[in-house]
Amino acid sequence: MSASSARRFASRRGLLFGGAAASAGVLLAGCTSNDTGDDEEDSQQAPAAEESEGPPVTIGFAGPQADHGWLNAINENARSRAETYADVTLEITEGSNDTATQIGQIETLINSEVDVLVILPADGIALTQIGLTAMRAGIPVINLDRIFDSPQAYRCWIGGDNYGMGLNAGHFIGEQLRDVQNARVVELSGPDNLELTGQRTQGFDDALANYPNIEKVARQAAEFTVESGQEVMSGLLQAQSEFDALWNHDDDQGVGALRAIDQAGRDEFIMVGGAGARSAMDAIQADNSVLKATVLYPPTMAASAIDLARALGQAKGIGGLAEFEIPSSVTLYSAVVTKENVEQYLPTGFN
Amino acid sequence: MTHGATSEPASSPPLGKPQPDAPPPPAPGKPVGRVLLGRLADVHSLSLIGVLAVLAIIGAITKPDAFLSTDNLQLILTQASVIGVVTVGVTFVIIGGGIDLSVGAIVALASVWCTTVATQDYGMAGMIFTALIVGLGCGLVNGVLIAYGPMVPFVATLAMLASARGLALQITEGRTQVVSVDAVLDLGGRDAYIFGIPPLVLIFAGVTAIGWVLLNRTTFGRRTVAIGGNPEAARLAGIAVKRQRLMIYALSGLCCGIAAFMLVVLSGSGQNTNGNLYELNAIAAAIIGGTLLSGGRGTIIGSVLGVLVFTTITNLFTLNNLDSAGQQIAQGAIIVAAVLLQRRSAAQQP
Known part of the structure; x- marks a missing residue:
């Protein structure tokens, strides 16, 4: 008698606990969302010079794992900039912080014969060899931010200061x-x-x-x-x-x-x-x-890297300069954002 | 002793006063005072109190104004509180003959899960609930894998480390999730101090007290020591070793959940990098506190003192504007020195 009531109690407790756990699970699953609801259009781009459509260019993009806000913004900038050009196809790899993995990904891009590579190496020195390999295979490399060890490993470096x-x-x-x-x-x-x-x-x-x-x-x-x-x-x-x-x-x-x-x-x-x-x-x-x-330290450098890669792929210089070729090195200015000019930079701020 | 383990969430709402039930019921024939003194006076804790005293003297000499102030004491205790709560849980795991490498990752996961926009909609209660459930859930997964898998604790918690960090990264996408719930933010401010004590420090004190009672005054604690010392003997003595293991890892996970919410209060945000290297810091603090890495022996007070030693060192280095490399070297040296010192003095004990 007492044993059976104890068992009944136990099972009821089990039921209660199970129910609580299940509802907690449902509630928690709803809680992973980070959607703010107001999806404003990301107008991250500075007004781009409306260039006419040129010959098609396939750009391969390899970066590290987007494990913090700035790197995340790098990927977004590259992606959205490429979308603004009808003549650009972007092949973007899953980011990795592992040198061997990133080398493998870049090799894949080389083998698929992209026209230009944009590489943000997880470690510039460790990935120098693959930059050299790509250049030797006739695929020009735009080196983004973390610089390769040898100038022969890239056609153009663009990065922060x-x-x-x-x-x-x-x-x-x-x-x-x-x-x-x-x-x-x-x-x-x-x-x-x-x-x-x-x-x-x-x-x-x-x-x-x-x-x-x-x-x-x-x-x-x-x-x-x-x-x-x-x-x-x-x-x-x-x-x-x-x-x-x-x-x-x-x-x-x-x-x-x-x-x-x-x-x-x-x-x-x-x-x-x-x-x-x-x-x-x-x-x-x-x-x-x-x-x-x-x-x-602007993440818009990734968008500029796409611009450089496109110009390179179409054998043009960049607008606003007299040169026939893109420069070999572009160091971005670290502007000071204050209350007076923040309006202008706000769209480039990353989360 | 499930009741002991499950009663802990009740202590976590930070507005709670220090646990009134903290003083243990006196064991028959043993005056409480002497037991407490006996525990406090154990050789590991004594040597750590000595180390703390030396550090305090160094602080008082090098930076008399800044170091010996109420503000600074509050600061040291506050900075110790998050890792301190994690260390209490880890101490149980190590005494029980296991290891938990996943604590930092669980703190990260719980802190980002409880700071998503969706969770913040539920206010502070929703955030606390989420942090605790996520922590407890991860701990239970660890426990099930280790007890019933059975898997080696090192491997199971290493797997949890990797996947919890991965999930935290997936939820945040690398972004910093800023807290906008005022009640949570206010909890970390000066106005929330209760008689000059920051709420986070009160939580730390509460968890420490409960941990002490749990380890020293309950069958849960005795079983933990028993399975850590000799699991086979414990099994033959009729202890449900698997169930006990499960509960120990669940307890550790729960502590991580509590710590995660405390970290959210402290930093006003959740980030997937939270709790970086907590596993090493917690294990190091427990070990210099006299907990045997092989299990079967250890004290909560020793672990807490270990945490305070590390936090005080960090504080001293910052106050004296010394660089971070020297700080890391000093921490390593302290671990070696403390363990060697303890071994020597332990050998001299009868």
């Missing part, structure tokens, strides 16, 4: 603090194991050297993640009870840094970001936080 980011951030901060005596500046850098972090810091230091009234009092490295940005920034705020300006290398970690600043209730300084994320541009436009500017 890490040194320039630091330089422009430093100059912007220097001008803002021109009238501040003994100004104190703090730097929240990216991971120190990346070469680009060193370049950004070098540019920043070189720019600040022009302003004798400014001293960089602290520099700490975060990991390009929100979590690390919050952690390192909260420590920096604790260490520096008062300063005048902060340069943060990366807007993604900047989300965490802004959170730490908010939590500490600090607002005596100005903050400059880096890369050009949508959230940073929104904050600059709203002008309700310490974030007053961000220096770009």
